[in-house]
Amino acid sequence: MGRGGDADAMPDEFSLIERLFEPLAGPEGLGLKDDAAVFTPRVGYDLVLSKDAIAEGRHYLSSDPPDTVAKKLLRVNLSDLAAKGATPRGYLLSCAWSAETPLDWMQAFADGLEEDQSKFDLSLWGGDTIRVSGPTVFSLTAIGEVPSGRAVTRSGAAPGDDLWVTGTIGDAALGLLVAQGEYAGTEPEDRDYLISRYRIPQPPVAFGKQLSGFASAALDVSDGLLADLDHLCAASQVGARLDRSAIPLSPVFKKCTTSTEERWGLVYGGGDDYQILFAAPREKQERVVDLARAANVQVSCIGCLTEAQDVVVLDEAGQSIDVAPAGFSHF
Incomplete structure (x- = not known):
């Protein structure tokens, strides 16, 4: 968790990442200590990527528990992967926290991600975290795999189906x-x-x-x-x-x-x-x-x-x- 001092004090950016997100990182994320993730897809598979953003007051209520906000963010992206026939593997996360967001809210958010990572068998590969003057906004990119040429698109249906x-x-x-x-x-x-x-x-x-x-x-x-x-x-x-x-x-x-x-x-x-x-x-x-x-x-x-x-x-x-x-x- 923290590295000494007031447990509720807001750490600096890199200490915050270490506290909240490093425990969620998979090997592709290189411990969240590098500039990018490295992932080698399996032979015979295509990558499937989906990106969605959710904003406070627009896609979730300010009163919603933080762990449920995290789960919603992840799952709306996993829904896209599921509709393509893909198996989830990892995700990239960007957090634009409002200036009023306390540390315990952030921690509960990270805990929600951890629970769903275990449920859906994927891990965090990287991202970014910043402070903003407006409402909190999150953006997540989910990465999955599907056998080559087998992704299900919107465009393959035929009359009679x-x-x-x-x-x-x-x-x-x-x-x-x-x-x-x-x-x-x-x-x-x-x-x-x-x-x-x-x-x-x-x-x-x-x-x-x-x-x-x-x-x-x-x-x-x-x-x-x-x-x-x-x-x-x-x-x-x-x-x-x-x-x-x-x-x-x-x-x-x-x-x-x-x-x-x-x-x-x-x-x-x-x-x-x-x-x-x-x-x-x-x-x-x-x-x-x-x-x-x-x-x-x-x-x-x-x-x-x-x-x-x-x-x-x-x-x-x-x-x-x-x-x-x-x-x-x-x-």
């Missing part, structure tokens, strides 16, 4: 509202579940490693189900028929969203789900289900892809319904 999604949709968006003080009548256990889904995504990393064996296209659901489906369809030059009744919703979500308009608004455009939306040829259905069961991941077939390059949402009676454009955008 089934459309699948992992996990459940809408919990995180509702959890944010609950964390902000809405839904005051929510039962404590339901409140805890929903806020946890907002603070700590659950990307299906183990299942993602299997994607290249069956998926024709994939991406993670981060901006909202309909927005991300639009991205997949545009890249693959296909359309989609989405069966609303097949979209997986958790029991807690259904219990807490009594208004139909409210419920589907959160499902279509709430975002922050960090599940995998993927296409697969119809003959792969059994394989998809078997691999999901082996990975202990819920999968749901929610529609199919079409030649007509539009997205049509079908209600419970199979009738098309008008849905306003939905999804998160920074601009």
Whole structure:
């Protein structure tokens, strides 16, 4: 930990790195004492890299516990790797701490990273840490590997493919509202579940490693189900028929969203789900289900892809319904 003196006093930059981040470094990071990391990918594998940033007040609340902020930062990137069929190996981290961030918050943040490193089997390879006058901002680059030529992109889907999604949709968006003080009548256990889904995504990393064996296209659901489906369809030059009744919703979500308009608004455009939306040829259905069961991941077939390059949402009676454009955008 510290090297003498007041345990709560802010150390200098290099002592801070030694205290917080050196214990997280893998051999590729050279003890965080060099100018760069050195990594030799395995023969027959391609590197897959993903980068995301999260900002205080924009992607997480100032009241969120620091360990959950760290886990969210790491997991939103691991979600991207999972959607490419990649195995995580390491990450680069940049921290722009607000001037008000205390040392104990930083330490708890590092502890959260350490817990998830163990859970997902990867390590810190390097980065940067600075102080800023505005809110805290973190940026993380995740590095993974996938067998050469087997990365799953957004652009490989074909008409007739089934459309699948992992996990459940809408919990995180509702959890944010609950964390902000809405839904005051929510039962404590339901409140805890929903806020946890907002603070700590659950990307299906183990299942993602299997994607290249069956998926024709994939991406993670981060901006909202309909927005991300639009991205997949545009890249693959296909359309989609989405069966609303097949979209997986958790029991807690259904219990807490009594208004139909409210419920589907959160499902279509709430975002922050960090599940995998993927296409697969119809003959792969059994394989998809078997691999999901082996990975202990819920999968749901929610529609199919079409030649007509539009997205049509079908209600419970199979009738098309008008849905306003939905999804998160920074601009």
